[in-house]
Amino acid sequence: MTRQPTGPDAAPPDVMLALRTGTAGEHQELEDTLDLLDPALDAVRLAAVLARMHAFWVRAEDGLDTWARTHPGDAAAVDWAARRRAGLFAADLAALGGDPTAPAPVEVPAPASTDEALGAMYVLEGSTLGGVFIDRHLATLPGLAQAGPLTAFSPYGEQTGARWAAFRRAVRDHVARGGDPDALVAAARRTFRLMASWCADVQQGASGPASGPTTTRGGVPA
Numbered sequence: 001m002t003r004q005p006t007g008p009d010a011a012p013p014d015v016m017l018a019l020r021t022g023t024a025g026e027h028q029e030l031e032d033t034l035d036l037l038d039p040a041l042d043a044v045r046l047a048a049v050l051a052r053m054h055a056f057w058v059r060a061e062d063g064l065d066t067w068a069r070t071h072p073g074d075a076a077a078v079d080w081a082a083r084r085r086a087g088l089f090a091a092d093l094a095a096l097g098g099d100p101t102a103p104a105p106v107e108v109p110a111p112a113s114t115d116e117a118l119g120a121m122y123v124l125e126g127s128t129l130g131g132v133f134i135d136r137h138l139a140t141l142p143g144l145a146q147a148g149p150l151t152a153f154s155p156y157g158e159q160t161g162a163r164w165a166a167f168r169r170a171v172r173d174h175v176a177r178g179g180d181p182d183a184l185v186a187a188a189r190r191t192f193r194l195m196a197s198w199c200a201d202v203q204q205g206a207s208g209p210a211s212g213p214t215t216t217r218g219g220v221p222a
């Protein structure tokens with residue numbers, strides 16, 4: 001990582017860089033747990049992963065909706081209403097023969113502040129970046145062809161970069177107006193860890209977790 005200049009004229013540390021570096025370990029842990037780039041991934045295990053993700057998104061979005069009701073200006077600034085995607089996970093799960101009508105109960109605390117909301121949303125929105133790679137991989141697996149194209153991993157298509165850029169702008173604006181970057185990073189780490197522990201015992205394929213090469217997140221400008 002490039003060392004940031006210090007001293008009176010130094011620019012404040014960038015919150016997006018802090019989020020990426022501060023959650024790198026948690027991201028890797030979650031990626032290894034889900035193991036979605038496994039060449040032997042089949043429809044049964046993908047459905048098991050999607051069921052966990054669907055349940056998590058339902059609860060996380062409930063909490064963010066609660067926050068949005070009490071902070072409508074902040075929610076509008078980050079375009080929260082257009083970032084919900086639990087319904088897409090439900091549709092993908094149904095396409096794979098799963099039942100999205102009764103998601104397992106997972107406790108995801110509602111954000112207590114806009115700092116916490118944006119930290120949690122960083123995790124949910126950032127997953128659309130890795131989602132592009134996941135979708136590309138799924139398209140190569142003949143065992144998944146009958147499910148048709150899935151939409152939840154990469155919901156924005158060609159708009160992925162633009163939606164991420166808009167999110168980054170909104171987060172930086174929030175911090176410039178007095179938001180607490182440390183609180184954002186702490187909330188993002190909690191969200192990653194909660195999701196990893198919620199998914200920890202998801203059914204593994206024959207090759208087990210963390211098989212094959214892992215990816216790195218180096219390609220996205222912070």
Ligand code: HEM
Nearest residue numbers: 020031034035036122123126127129130215216217219220
């Ligand atoms: C298991 C499969 C996953 C893989 C293979 C994966 C892979 C990646 C990759 C390659 C990137 C960088 C994208 C790029 O350079 O264009 C990325 C970014 C990111 N992913 Fe994942 N990811 C996975 C799952 C997740 C999940 C489930 C979440 C959260 C729910 C998540 C959160 C993030 C975040 C927050 C970023 C943005 C990092 C930043 O630039 O600040 N990822 N992921």
